[in-house]
Amino acid sequence: MEGTQELNPRYCLKVLALFRFINPDKEIRISGGREVNLRSLQPLGLYAANSIFVGDYLTTKCAESIADHQMLTDLGFEIDIIK
Numbered sequence: 001m002e003g004t005q006e007l008n009p010r011y012c013l014k015v016l017a018l019f020r021f022i023n024p025d026k027e028i029r030i031s032g033g034r035e036v037n038l039r040s041l042q043p044l045g046l047y048a049a050n051s052i053f054v055g056d057y058l059t060t061k062c063a064e065s066i067a068d069h070q071m072l073t074d075l076g077f078e079i080d081i082i083k
Helices: 009-022 039-045 065-074
Strands: none
Touching: 009 039, 039 065
């Protein structure tokens, strides 16, 4: 991975939008790396994706669940917890 270019948040949103356009009936989820790659544009990713993973991922630590829940509430989304 040495010398690779970091992802731009706007590019990541374009990729999400493209996947939504190509696969309108599919489930698209955002998980590990969203804090790093989307940065402050994370909320916009949910307009293209169906869901995000909240809490720690398999190999990646993430933001506190409380911050994610607040972001979702601020956007007017319902939180559906799947266990």
